[in-house]
Amino acid sequence: MPVDATPDPYADPLKFGQRVQVLRERRGMTRAQLADFIAVSPHTLKKIENGQQQAPGIDMVMRIAEALRVRDLADLTGLPEMHVDLFVGPGHPRLAAVKAAIDSFSLGASIEPPPVAHLEARLHAAWKARHGAKNHREAIGKLLPTLIRDAEALVRHADTGNERRAAQSLLAQTYSLSQFFIAYQPDSSLLWRVAERGMVAAQDSGDPHAIGVAAWLLAQAHRDSGARHFDAADAINLEAVRFLDPLLPDASDDVLAIAGALEFELGYTAARRRDTGTAWRHWDKANTMADRLPADYYHPITSFSQAIMGAHAVTVAVELHQGGESVRQAARADTTVIKSKPRRARHRIEEARGYQLDGQPDVAIATLQKAYEAAPDTIRYNGYARRIILEEAESKQAQRRRRASELAVEVGILAA
Known part of the structure; x- marks a missing residue:
């Protein structure tokens, strides 16, 4: 390999810090951005990447893995025995x-x-x-x-x-x-x-409704591909919103709902960028559209409705890493009216993320158990849930470790 070539963390026996740096750069993230996501100073992250600081514990490793959207922990740690898929569920x-x-x-x-x-x-x-x-x-x-x-x-x-x-x-x-x-x-x-x-x-x-749904899903595919694709996700969402906007005064409930879902997606991506004002502004717009829908209406594809806006507020707060706000929003959200079992489970996972951000790991595990009970297929394929479970399975608190390990076995992350 040429001396000036970028090392490949998937092939070369790099140290942990080097792997973090290479994977960060491949994600198009600056050191300051990653440091913000994992709640350390850029100086501390620089020391980790340069090998001047001891490799962090499992909780920090999991936070880095989440921020970098690392699919397999072995890619980050270099340890084959840590072969655990995070953001890709089992086939x-x-x-x-x-x-x-x-x-x-x-x-x-x-x-x-x-x-x-x-x-x-x-x-x-x-x-x-x-x-x-x-x-x-x-x-x-x-x-x-x-x-x-x-x-x-x-x-x-x-x-x-x-x-x-x-x-x-x-x-x-x-x-x-x-x-x-x-x-x-x-x-x-x-x-x-x-x-x-x-x-x-x-x-x-x-068909305006079909176009809106397809745009909603295509934008999500871009957003979930990482920070470098956020602009593409926004471009698709904005184009779809502009396309539907002239139709909204006389729109059917389904068209109004997909327009609201697209508006929220703009807020979701803004929250992933840590753009607080933009995130909540789009949530407010989506909420206004939801208020125009019948109280018992539920979009058959996106689950957009009046009932879902509380869950969306939890998601925005979590993505902004506002632990206290996410817990407050979770207390206000009424999950019993979320008709879709997969969407109800997804909301429970977002609540669990909020509880963990707020320093309540026991409540987070209990909430993930509720997510599993609502829809096992949702938690089984959710990288955030898998990260929390694996992190707490290494807890020094025996009871918490046991509960997390039992859930890990149920979900299929760990063998019985």
Whole structure:
């Protein structure tokens, strides 16, 4: 390797601090930004990276891993025995079948498409299963291969422009459902194919609601790829908001809700940047849109509603690392009205992050247990939950360590 080449932490036996520096630079983060995320001074982080300070304990290692979105602890520590995936969950048993359906192209007319009403009913049932099942990936994973095949066939067999646009709208919705299944699984290229195909199908449909949903999901794919992609996420969100804005005075509840969900996503990304004012400003805009919706309304895809805004407030506070504020928002949020089990579990995870930020690790573990009870598939694939559980499984407090270890076994992070 040339002397001026950047060392590869995945191949070279680097020290911990060197790995932190290389991975930080690959993420496009400055030392000051990472130091802020992990709550140390830039001077302390510099000493860690230069090897002038002893390698930190497990709690700091986990915080660094979260900030750098390290997928495997071994990549950060250089220790093969610490091979633990953080932000990628285990590959679901049905992932291969879903991938095969997405990757397969039938160019002939051998597959007879179902009636439009039949496919609409199946998609409605699939979304209902996604929100109602504890093991939601299993529930939708077994439905997706035939849904993908039939939605693509419907597009191919469309005879008129109106039929094709309607079919493209259903195909976009099918890809949206697929993205929920694929997210946080070990196949990022598949996720990108689905997100981009969904956007193309939605644009071809001309359906404002389908376009809004596809933009919402594509922006999330960008944002979850790291800080260097935040601008791309914002650009997609802003373009979708501008596209929908003229329609809002007379919009249906679904269009108004997806516009509100996009507005909140702008706040979420701002919070990830630690831009407090912008984050809460977009939350306020989203909340205003939510107030225009019926009290019992619940968006069938994003879960956007009046009820969800309390959960969104917790998320903003957590991403801003405002521990006390996140706990206050958690106390105000009424989780019992969150109908979707996966979304309820996600909210519990955000609450747990807030409790840990606020120095209440025992409450954090108890809250993660509630998340597991609501939807095991959600916590099993969530990197934040996995980090907290693994960190507390190393606690010096025996009872806390035992509870965290038991939950780690239930979630499948540690062997029994």
